Amino acid sequence: MLPDLLGHFGDFGGRYVPETLVPALDELASEYEKAIADEWFMRELDGYLKDYVGRPTPLYYASRLTETLGGARIYIKREDLCHTGAHKINNAIGQALLAKRMGKRRVIAETGAGQHGVATATACALFGIDCEVYMGEEDIHRQALNVYRMKLLGAKVVPVTSGTKTLKDATSEAIRDWVTNVRTTHYIIGSVIGPHPYPRIVRDFQSVIGKETRRQCLEKEGRLPNAIIACVGGGSNSMGIFYPFIADKEVRLIGVEAAGKGLDSGEHCATLTAGEPGVLHGCKSFLLQNEDGQVSLTHSISAGLDYPGVGPEHSYLKTSGRAEYYSITDMEALEGFKILAEKEGLIAALESSHAMAHLMKLAPTMDKETYVVLNLSGRGDKDMDTICKVLQIGL
Amino acid sequence: MNRLREKFAELKSSGGKALVFYLMAGDPDIPTTLDIIKGLDESGVDAIELGIPFSDPMADGPSIQAAAHRALGKGMTVRKCLDLVRSVREFSSIPIVLMTYFNPILHYGIERFAKDAVDAGADATILTDLSPEEAKDWVSASKRNDLGTIFLVAPTSTNERIKRAGDISTGFVYCVSRTGVTGAQSDTPTDLPTLVNRVKSMVGAPVCVGFGISEPRHVEEITRYADGAVVGSALVNLITKHQGSEKLIGEVKKYAMAMKNATRHDETPPRT
Ligand SMILES: Cc1ncc(COP(=O)(O)O)c(C=O)c1O
Numbered sequence: 243m244l245p246d247l248l249g250h251f252g253d254f255g256g257r258y259v260p261e262t263l264v265p266a267l268d269e270l271a272s273e274y275e276k277a278i279a280d281e282w283f284m285r286e287l288d289g290y291l292k293d294y295v296g297r298p299t300p301l302y303y304a305s306r307l308t309e310t311l312g313g314a315r316i317y318i319k320r321e322d323l324c325h326t327g328a329h330k331i332n333n334a335i336g337q338a339l340l341a342k343r344m345g346k347r348r349v350i351a352e353t354g355a356g357q358h359g360v361a362t363a364t365a366c367a368l369f370g371i372d373c374e375v376y377m378g379e380e381d382i383h384r385q386a387l388n389v390y391r392m393k394l395l396g397a398k399v400v401p402v403t404s405g406t407k408t409l410k411d412a413t414s415e416a417i418r419d420w421v422t423n424v425r426t427t428h429y430i431i432g433s434v435i436g437p438h439p440y441p442r443i444v445r446d447f448q449s450v451i452g453k454e455t456r457r458q459c460l461e462k463e464g465r466l467p468n469a470i471i472a473c474v475g476g477g478s479n480s481m482g483i484f485y486p487f488i489a490d491k492e493v494r495l496i497g498v499e500a501a502g503k504g505l506d507s508g509e510h511c512a513t514l515t516a517g518e519p520g521v522l523h524g525c526k527s528f529l530l531q532n533e534d535g536q537v538s539l540t541h542s543i544s545a546g547l548d549y550p551g552v553g554p555e556h557s558y559l560k561t562s563g564r565a566e567y568y569s570i571t572d573m574e575a576l577e578g579f580k581i582l583a584e585k586e587g588l589i590a591a592l593e594s595s596h597a598m599a600h601l602m603k604l605a606p607t608m609d610k611e612t613y614v615v616l617n618l619s620g621r622g623d624k625d626m627d628t629i630c631k632v633l634q635i636g637l
Numbered sequence: 638m639n640r641l642r643e644k645f646a647e648l649k650s651s652g653g654k655a656l657v658f659y660l661m662a663g664d665p666d667i668p669t670t671l672d673i674i675k676g677l678d679e680s681g682v683d684a685i686e687l688g689i690p691f692s693d694p695m696a697d698g699p700s701i702q703a704a705a706h707r708a709l710g711k712g713m714t715v716r717k718c719l720d721l722v723r724s725v726r727e728f729s730s731i732p733i734v735l736m737t738y739f740n741p742i743l744h745y746g747i748e749r750f751a752k753d754a755v756d757a758g759a760d761a762t763i764l765t766d767l768s769p770e771e772a773k774d775w776v777s778a779s780k781r782n783d784l785g786t787i788f789l790v791a792p793t794s795t796n797e798r799i800k801r802a803g804d805i806s807t808g809f810v811y812c813v814s815r816t817g818v819t820g821a822q823s824d825t826p827t828d829l830p831t832l833v834n835r836v837k838s839m840v841g842a843p844v845c846v847g848f849g850i851s852e853p854r855h856v857e858e859i860t861r862y863a864d865g866a867v868v869g870s871a872l873v874n875l876i877t878k879h880q881g882s883e884k885l886i887g888e889v890k891k892y893a894m895a896m897k898n899a900t901r902h903d904e905t906p907p908r909t
Contacts, residue, residue: 262816262817263793404702418818425793521739524766534745
């Protein structure tokens, strides 16, 4: 079973952090083991997922989309219907319960699109925990709606002005806070990244998506899907839906990264497609970096994908050949956004629109007898400003 | 490596304490870094920690983050840092510890880096985010090339971890004074003597304390119980303040001498 005891997924993962944090990571790992073996904890988590988050989320048959693309039948896993509007809450609730269990009265988080920040602020409001969210200044502007939400939920949003002013620097700043306040604070990482045990914990909490999907597929189709498609930023919604299918070799697992202005432009964040192994934010994984081992500047129209690293388990799934990874440009993602809105009445997050855009290429090449599942990781309210500006839609 | 080992042996036999200064290679530029190292050497500083800039220094506070970005902005690279060490060796045999994060080294190639660092005249490395668990290959490559490895211990470290860091550290063990990132502070933590004594009881190597040290009175206090003190952000701030001014080297030397003096306890008059 992966990861191993030190958090390795083959050559990837592990723990590359300042010494100060190692004991806290050890504590977290051992507390997590105890929690998942504790029936009461798991029942409490399930209760919140059901009655508060609104799980299980539906698996919806998208008939007009299927008809339009004219190939594989398309089902959509509706994570956009989760409370707060994205899959991020699955992990935030789980980790906030862990924080409570460990007696930590303060929680910090990093956020890109603001969905993880909102989810964490929500969980903290729910459990009465102090919450501070680090967010790059550029993301504060492009995801303003989520900043208002976090503030209304009682969280403090700390603008990060260093480096690229996006998710990468927000993560560095959150780690600096944690190094300083580690004795009182739990850091809720928002994706399957970071030092061990985070990639495992986040994957486990998100794998509720895949477990439900598997059951729903068997109910509706009597067999597993031919492919599952999800967008990859840090990789949590994709890892969550992939994980329960890993042993089912006949199911293609397809991750979609952001190609920004194009892979040749240098302005993208297609880590698995164009990166090389490296170490950032506590783990070894694929990384976008220059010839001197400095981390590259990235770009994506979608704040949630705008990150130069990726979860170590994805690096493992890529190199072992179990999963496939492709990339989609900003402009293609907007096409994905439009088709979901116009054919299915779904306003998707820009992140999820990348997965949709890849499906537009893939579905027509597949036989009508096949079927695929698209993970709609979140809804797009937060992206209205960005999208309407690019598509030149006025009031 | 021998320069570092010899320096501590020499300090031990003379009853002296080490003063180590950190600065960022190439901030504000390579010639100035060389001049500063020369000035530090002339002021009696015992060793240099030379920062190789990394784009994402997650254990550093604002001063060293900014220094890293300035250095990278000026085109600093790993190779140029090694060339800088080579240039220092033309005029000084002060021990040099290269301090950075793991990724630039991993990307350069660990065996190749260990070899090139020693060839250039470096004595040891500190890789802030390389925990002992992940350091096996790096420690072997360093051993093969006679490059020292220095690991950090922190106030949160268990005794077991402190022992392990001691086992794989050569030259000295770096004791982080507080939970936090680098940055000049006005006071030393009250529980620091307890921490240092705990570390000393567990490791054979000399123990130097860093993070937050900025004033002679800090050095005076810390070198009463530790084998040395490491000063980083405070020097980086001083360099930033006087950057471009002809006063820079003079100011650095004045500061370094005051700090070095603070390590000489028998010469300080008793406090009244
Ligand atoms: C809706 C949505 N999908 C996807 C992502 C990307 O993260 P991950 O790859 O961890 O799922 C985000 C991140 O903010 C998001 O908000």
